[in-house]
Amino acid sequence: MKPRFTALKGVSDVLPPETGLWRKIENAACEVMGPYGYDEIKPPVMEQTELFLRSIGDSSDIVAKEMYSFTDKGGRNVSLRPEGTASIVRAYVEHNLSLRPAPQKFLYFGPMFRYERPQKGRQRQFYQLGAECFGVADPGIDAEMITMLVSFLEKIGLKGVSLEINSIGCKECRPAFKENLKAFFTPHLDSLCPDCQRRYEQNPLRILDCKVERCIQIRQNAPLISETLCQDCKDHFSGLIGLLDAMGTSYFFNPHMVRGLDYYTRTVFEVKSEGLGAQNAVAAGGRYDLLVSEFGGPDTPAIGFAAGMERLAMLLKEAATGEEVFPGAASPAIFIATLGKEAATEALKIASRLRAAGKRVEIGWSGSLKSQMRKADKSGAGHVVMIGEDELKTGKFKWKNLKDGSSGETAKEELLAKF
Numbered sequence: 001m002k003p004r005f006t007a008l009k010g011v012s013d014v015l016p017p018e019t020g021l022w023r024k025i026e027n028a029a030c031e032v033m034g035p036y037g038y039d040e041i042k043p044p045v046m047e048q049t050e051l052f053l054r055s056i057g058d059s060s061d062i063v064a065k066e067m068y069s070f071t072d073k074g075g076r077n078v079s080l081r082p083e084g085t086a087s088i089v090r091a092y093v094e095h096n097l098s099l100r101p102a103p104q105k106f107l108y109f110g111p112m113f114r115y116e117r118p119q120k121g122r123q124r125q126f127y128q129l130g131a132e133c134f135g136v137a138d139p140g141i142d143a144e145m146i147t148m149l150v151s152f153l154e155k156i157g158l159k160g161v162s163l164e165i166n167s168i169g170c171k172e173c174r175p176a177f178k179e180n181l182k183a184f185f186t187p188h189l190d191s192l193c194p195d196c197q198r199r200y201e202q203n204p205l206r207i208l209d210c211k212v213e214r215c216i217q218i219r220q221n222a223p224l225i226s227e228t229l230c231q232d233c234k235d236h237f238s239g240l241i242g243l244l245d246a247m248g249t250s251y252f253f254n255p256h257m258v259r260g261l262d263y264y265t266r267t268v269f270e271v272k273s274e275g276l277g278a279q280n281a282v283a284a285g286g287r288y289d290l291l292v293s294e295f296g297g298p299d300t301p302a303i304g305f306a307a308g309m310e311r312l313a314m315l316l317k318e319a320a321t322g323e324e325v326f327p328g329a330a331s332p333a334i335f336i337a338t339l340g341k342e343a344a345t346e347a348l349k350i351a352s353r354l355r356a357a358g359k360r361v362e363i364g365w366s367g368s369l370k371s372q373m374r375k376a377d378k379s380g381a382g383h384v385v386m387i388g389e390d391e392l393k394t395g396k397f398k399w400k401n402l403k404d405g406s407s408g409e410t411a412k413e414e415l416l417a418k419f
Ligand SMILES: [Zn+2]
Pocket: 169, 170, 171, 172, 173, 174, 229, 230, 231, 232, 233, 234
């Protein structure tokens, strides 16, 4: 028995024509974000484990339970990246990108890895596209990025896009809020889920993000961070709101929103789309003004977001109808049926010329004319061109339009113009 391999549990292949849809999404990201100054960065998919412990936070679910970490042959502790921002901040510091004129703006695409239970509909290798902007503290850049994200989602055809924003404070005002939260949860400590009991000690902010029903119940009257923001954070947030209003970008203020990662400060945002039920966030992000200096770089304010490719693709498929579903999926424009070795050689030459002009061409290499016509039909080709002995002699090729049934004969030199 030969082994029959399958992909690992929780990871999957993205096949054509689905990949065409992914390409469309990525191209749209470049088209929309390029004019805003975002250029692509390609960080590696693995890093020192320490990098993620220091940035995402070792109390986060990601680091505590979901990281793909291993010791490599050199005895180094390595992890597959669970998200993109940490690597990009590492690259920003390592290559002294702070010396380049601010702001520095980056766009990325690629796989992320988290060891999650696949039955929740989540992949262990999943793809994100994201953007990061370094060097501007002004809420103007927050408004710019959020507006850009919404335009991108609208450009790819997402329906019912809605934006939620909040501020989660800074290192001046957050400690007091954490104390307030702790005081609030202390009488309920025994009723919280085991994860939240751990969060209570390590980072009580995370309790606000718990999905367990009894934790949601308990926290209903928890204090809000908006009540304890320092004046600078208040000004920053009202600055953002004023700019979003001025741009006509609609938003909801969600005072309960926090993020699952430790490094966020001030602005956090989430974009939802109709059509995914309860779990309908398609993109999320926020400010991380302390992370660059945490990684040994100069004090550098920064902001970013990430969007899940699988989710975007699923929503677009849901919304689309008929042929628009997979824009990258093209049937051959021309199928060349050949009879004999010489004809096949000629077909390859002609196909090269047509392909150089951007036409998608397939060749029927062998078999009867009838069986090649069947193949052409199945392939969805628009035209069949036939090459046999007669055609080679006369230099005129018979063709048939498979869509409307019309047919004719065209000289070799005119083929390019004809199709
Ligand atoms: Zn503050």
